[in-house]
Amino acid sequence: MTATTARRHPFTIVHEVPGRLRLRSRRLFDPALDLKYLEALAGSLPGVDSVRTNKWGSSIVIDYDADPKNRTRILNLLENIPTEAYLSGGMRGDPMSPAVVAGQGTAAALTPFLPWQAKAPLSWLLGLPTILKGLHTLLYDGVKLEVLDASAVGFSLLRQDYFTANAIVALLGLGSFLEDWTERKSDDLLKSLLKPQVETVSVEREALEIRIPFGDLMVGDLVLCGSGELVPVDGVVVDGDAALNQSSITGESLPVHVSEGDDVLSGAVVEDGRIKIAARNVGGETSMARIGRFLENSLRTQSASQKKSDELADKLVPVTFGLGLGLFALTRDVSRAASVLTVDYSCAIKLASPVAVKTGMHTAGHCGVLLKGAQALDNLARIDTLVFDKTGTLTRGDLMVTDVEPLNGLGPEELLALAAGAEEHYAHPVARAVVSEARTRGLPFPPISQVDFIVAHGVSAHVDGKRVLVGSRHFLEDDEGVDCSPVRLLARRLRGEGKSILYVARSGELLGIIALRDELRPEAAEAMAMLKERGITKIVMLTGDHQDTARAIANELGCIDEVHWELKPEDKASLVRELQMAGHVLAFAGDGVNDAPALVSAEVGICMPGGADLARESAQVVLLEDDLRILAVARDVAINVHRVLRRTFGAAVAINSAVLLAAAAGRLTPVASAFLHNASTVGILGYAAAAARKKPKLAQMIESGTVSGKEC
Incomplete structure (x- = not known):
């Protein structure tokens, strides 16, 4: 049905009482209109309690909270039904009365x-x-x-x-x-999973703080959020300041400081502080409601x-x-x-x-797994290979500085401050870890100028007229000609401990190295063993780390059948295709923007709960709980x-x-x-x-904390 045709069949209100609308339109008789989809769309609007359609009567009945703004939203949706609500194959008839x-x-x-x-x-x-x-x-x-x-x-x-x-x-x-x-x-x-994650919220009305049902929120309301609370709306901070954990939205694990004038998205969690937010989007219009689609x-x-x-x-x-x-x-x-x-x-x-x-998908949702459609469930039962991107999936994705090793009489704090100054404005996990460590130690950063960020390599900056390089050995030694041999044995030992190495040079001379460690998830090894038990014959780990670091982490995990190291972001999707050409049916688990091509290429793309927006959109399976063992639960649901x-x-x-x-x-x-x-x-x-609908035994054991440690 075209937009022009749709306008020729408008919705007419045939009966209305407060909180209830009955409308009629010949548009509902269109065999291509997916009435269940339309019901789900209308049902996810704020304040809507129930939706019933009658194809043969060309009518729709909607019960809602009698809020005039929500009434307007309902009418707007019906007059502007999205194109994706129409199917070329038509639909089954109405249920028998x-x-x-x-x-x-x-x-x-x-x-x-x-x-x-x-x-x-x-x-x-x-x-x-x-x-x-x-x-x-x-x-x-x-x-x-x-x-x-x-x-x-x-x-x-x-x-x-x-x-x-x-x-x-x-x-x-x-x-x-x-x-x-x-x-x-x-x-x-x-549809029950579409319900809001919060039932009541605090708002300021007439200078008084009151709690109201989530469905009663209106655009323009002043919403109050304190420490530990979920932000229920999209809006702008009008008072206060706080540290927000936005990992579920942006994939950023470090808290973000917000204050008056800053935008905030629903789904973020207030880690510290208290803010007052002027609501811009509420209910089904918020970023949190995207799960509904x-x-x-x-x-x-x-x-x-x-x-x-x-x-x-x-x-x-x-x-x-x-x-x-x-x-x-x-x-x-x-x-x-x-x-x-x-x-x-x-x-x-x-x-x-x-x-x-559908019942299985609901069960998976309550076990902490969001499955985007029947094909995801079908593929999850068929896979024989699992490919993991290391950082943020097998590890916490929260790098920490473990060793600062200077050369030529330079002090550890001077080396750390120099590296932090150069990387202060570089949006990369390694850079954030170095800057965080320097700030924790209270180190003053040197004045920096002419900063250049070299993607997947490092940073070039000028301090007091001297060029400072911070990055990988390949960047400093192979690209910039800096001799890194004085720390070769030390770097090998640190990599053998599963640490990543950052090299620092000034005016072509190596000043030292900084070692960082990304801690493995405590449940990672146990999860690998569980997946092996459930028929996954091949587990592959991908990483951009050095070979020694990659092997050390793989050995610590156990159950890893294959490791690929020093990979560039674009290499991940190529490796997925190679494995598929070899006859493997595989799932790829990742959480970053660069993982999106691999997530789409695999039979099953799996995103961690703290994954970036693009990764969450690209994946067919999204973990709702930060526990890798939930992957084994998802496999159990799919097999069942x-x-x-x-x-x-x-x-x-x-x-x-x-x-x-x-x-x-x-x-x-x-x-x-x-x-x-x-x-x-x-x-x-x-x-x-x-x-x-039967919940897997493993899910019940995880909830009760009675899972015994497993090894390959």
Whole structure:
């Protein structure tokens, strides 16, 4: 639907009371409009409690908090439905109404007791929608499930077996209602993750500090945030100052100082201080609400495995149809043919898959893993190789200076101050570590001029007219001709301890080296062993460190099968492609902006919770907890869902085949056949939802702190 077409079908308010809107528009009847996606979009708006759409009635009902501003947001969304809410393939119809299901059941139950004059018109009236739907499907889509249903009902009506026809319609309606209810419940599980991370917030109104529900926040409100609290809005600081941890937003692990006039984003945590923020964006418009888009997309996506199952289910429909017609041609037994036509494989196969996948994604979310769609879950169960970028993933990403080794009579503090002065304005983890250490020691920085930053190499600056170089050995010795041989043995020893080396030179002469250490995550070695236990056959570590440092860290971790060192950022994606060409199905775990190409190239891109924005957007899996063991939990969830899908597929084929054979042999009436088919479908859906919702044992052990240390 184009924008012009959309404007020709505006939304009209047909009924309104405070806190409730009912609108109508022919736009909702568009088969390409994804109504579930629209419901999720509207449901994530601030103040919205519930959203219900009725395609056939072309209406939408929204319950909200009666705030005029939120009412405006709702109307604006409906008048400007985003393009991504439209699908080329159309959508399933609206769920069956309980009233319609009850009416069909009552009519079927009363049929034997009605006079003949009433039976025929009532039965044709009840069966006509099913027949028309089947004809429409046959003309436009071929032999599908709807054609089988229409044939079974039509055969029964033609032979004037009105009770059978009405009973089949009632069972189809009940089955459809229960299937839709089960699927909607699984959708609601995912939508529950869209709820705000904070329930109440402190605001200043009329010079008084009060706490209000998160949903009552309005643009312009003065929000108060103290130490340890989450910033719930995007806005600008109007009073106070604080140290903010913005790692969940920017990937920056060091606290950022903010004061009056500075912008802040929702999702940041106040580590120290107190600030007053004028809210600019609230609720679903904040940066924190971006997680909602991931979940909204997950409601509509299918994995490759799901698509294959659906295709197979569709291929089995003509088999059933042909068997039913063949039996009728051979036996002239309409009842036996109708019994066969009420059995279909596609219901259980097609519906169990999304129910299991969505429920599994919800389970993963509550275990600390955000999965962006069914394909991420599918791939996570298939991977055999895991590639880790070392810094910020296997390590904390928080470098610390461990050794300062000067030469030629220079003092350690003089060497550190010189290096810190040169790197003071360089936005790099190594530079930040050196500057932080110098400030901790209270060292004065020398006046610096003509600073040049050489990406992936180091810094060049001038101090008192003399050129100072700070960076890697390759930068100083190979590029700038500085002799680094006096510290070769010392540097080798420090690298053997897993430390990175920073070289400092002035006027072409080496002044000394500074060693830094990025501590391994305490759970990293245990997580590697857990992943090995769960079928990951190859674990690879990538790093820009020297070979000696890389090997020392790999040895400390254990379970590392392959190490690549001294890599440039662009090398990571190339290595991922090489491994894929070698036949590996792999996941790549990283957290930096430079990791984005590798995250996209891998079958599964995994981002740490403190990852940079671009990394979080590029990854298919985002860890919500800063614990590598959660990766093993995610693998458990994926394997469990994969197992559930295999079992539901097997059960659907086995049960329906048995019913089909019994029906073909004349052992089942059409009513009994329809009952067994629908009952088995509902049972399989119930199993899929219950089994996929089961929390992995490992997740429970991590929560209780009872995980025992593991080694390779």
